[in-house]
Amino acid sequence: MIQVYEYNHRYELVKPIEVSQVDDEGNYVLPDQCTTIAPPNNPSFYKAAFDVKKQQWYESATQEYIDSLKPAPLPPSDIELLKKQNALLSKQLTQLLAMQKVGASE
Structure with a gap:
């Protein structure tokens, strides 16, 4: 018994098949x-x-x-959202403090 690989009319792999039938000369x-x-396992x-002329498998x-x-990428976690919100608030606070210093020095 041997394993063979079936392909469809577009030569795409369908499934492996076990073959046990032999002819009069003992060939499967x-x-x-x-x-x-x-087909190669690595890389899968x-x-x-299957390319019949070249007798090899290829990526189709x-x-x-x-x-x-x-x-699809996972949505941001609650912690990631809080980190972004904290960074935005820190930036706004820094800008406010900078504006107050400029106003105080005038």
């Missing part, structure tokens, strides 16, 4: 649209596709597709 009978060449592909996913799989 591969189903159509299958290869014995395993987002959307592996667009950058837009890959980006769409990334999780």
Whole structure:
């Protein structure tokens, strides 16, 4: 028994399949649209596709597709919001104190 890799009409990886059927000469009978060449594990592909002429796997996913799989950024935590608010208030206070010093010196 061997493992082969099925690909669809666009040559994208569908799934691994175990093949046990052999012909009269003892060779494994591969189903159509299958290869014995395993897709690479590292780096893993987002959307592996098989190049029949070159007999190798390649990345078929667009950058837009890959980006769409990334999780959305988390909203800021309460502590982060308080830090921003504190920084803004500190800046405003510094500006007020500077304006008071200028007014007092006139």
